[in-house]
Amino acid sequence: MVNRKDRDFILAIDQGTTSTRAIVFDRDGRPVASAGQEFKQFYPFEGGVEHDPMEIWQSTLSVCRDALAQDIGASNIAAIGITNQRETTVIWDRQTGAPIHNAIVWQDRRTADRCRALKEQNFEDRIVAKTGLLADPYFSGTKVAWILDNVPGARARAQQGELAFGTIDSWLIWNLTKGDRHVTDVTNASRTLLFNIHDLTWDDDLLEWLAVPHNILPDVQECVADFGQAHADHFGQTIPIMGVAGDQQAATVGQACLRPGMAKSTYGTGCFILLNTGDKCVSSQARLLSTIAYGVDKKITYALEGSIFVAGAALQWLRDELGFFTSASETERLAQAAGETSVYVVPAFVGLGAPHWDPYARGAIFGLTRNTSIPDIVRATLDAVCYQTQDLIKAMEKDTKVATGTLRVDGGMAANHWFLQRLADLTGCSVERPQVIETTALGSAYLAAMGAGLIAGLDDIEARWCCAASFEPRLSADQRAALNDGWQRAVARTLSVPEERSE
DSSP, rough: OOOOTTTTTEEEEEEOOOOEEEEEEETTTTTEEEEEEEOOOOOOOOTEEOHHHHHHHHHHHHHHHHHTTTTGGGEEEEEEEEEESSSSSSSEEEEOEEEEEEEEEEOOTTTTTHHHHHHHTTOHHHHHHSSOOOOTSSSSSHHHHHHHHTTTTTTHHHHOEEEEOOOHHHHHHHHHHSSSSSEHHHHHHTTTEEETTTTTOOOOOHHHHHHHHHOOEEEEEOBBOOOOHHHHHSSOOOOEEEEEEHHHHHHHHHHOSTTOEEEEESSSEEEEEEEEEEOOOOSSSSEEEEEEEEETTEEEEEEEEEEEEEEEEHHHHHTSSSSSOOTTTTTHHHHHHHHHHOOOOEOOBBOOOOOBTTTOOOOEEEEOOTOHHHHHHHHHHHHHHHHHHHHHHHHHHHHHSOOOOOEESSSSGGGOOHHHHHHHHHHSSEEEEEEOOOOOOHHHHHHHHHHTTTSHHHHHHHHOEEEEEOOOOSSHHHHHHHHHHHHHHHHHSSSSOOOOOOO
């Protein structure tokens, strides 16, 4: 039996790329109940990745009910926090609530040629100046335009105000409130290519360049705000939605990286490093992203971000497509069995993110010999995530002129001790894992708890963070450099050439 007080818990919805989770946290940030559910991935063509928005909504409703049924009950929930896969794009009918197309996932590459055209027309520098983002199909803006141009009648309906666009947070809020609220938060808005992160407004120039009508857009609020009430039909009574942030920004809050210079790295489907830069929006010279980390109490905190598109997804590939193991937990044993290997895996299944930003690159394995084994390839795949992390850390150090000494880590891969030691070895950073590794959900819970008055503010969050395990580098600088040289040669062979850059 859970020891509880009335309305003393937060329900966190963590809607990710491959699964939806609901976790109930107490006011001290301890998880007391959870439920999860995977959902189907659609690959309609090479480089295309889609989700069924209705399946996402139904999975969200299901896991929330399952978590609340674990001796909690809706009457004990003070507020709901939402965190979500960012950039994934949904457009739906305002009257019926029905999506007009599958959700186009952040990994999707179908708008690569449109992004290339923006660069050729010299729009990218202006886009970077306003959004902190590059002209890349990763982001939502070109996905919105693609749906409007490819679903018959959609553009005309959008211009008439019949359609609504949202990232997954907006889609969930719309459904939770039964269409009462069409809103998003500043972090999700900042990932659309449509939002000016300096003026904090939907930008008319960006909307014109990307051919997106203004009346399709949600209202934008801070991360701690009144996002509406989850309807009583869903959980038996209304529950306020008080905190929202995109998954990587929520993890930044959950990891208490709340001071300039603090960095976290989340290892889920992809890997994303955010470095807190405080109230200064740092313009990257190393092809990183400048983004909003969070907005609380009328104050915006910025971050530098490096995005790796494939991390845990590469292990899923080894498991599901190649059948190398049945559970990701086996990768630790397999990697230990391999020893050092000359094999390099570059998991560019959907192109390469920072610092290369090559949507046309594709995955490859280098250094195969007759005696290459399954453990060798598993180890090389884990190594690839570490090497890509090192690339991002070096880029951040170039931008900030400050060495990154400590990296706080979370996500599913953070349960692998071998991986975290290897991460320390190949980056040269101290690696810290917190007691609660579900920091994405925890961050959204903290934001909602602030809105509900259960915790006082950001300083309260910082005081709650606790390190459960730390890993120090064991390799020498020369050993690290030699291994990295091999990685850089492998990546160079993977990058696309101009004649390959077509859909």
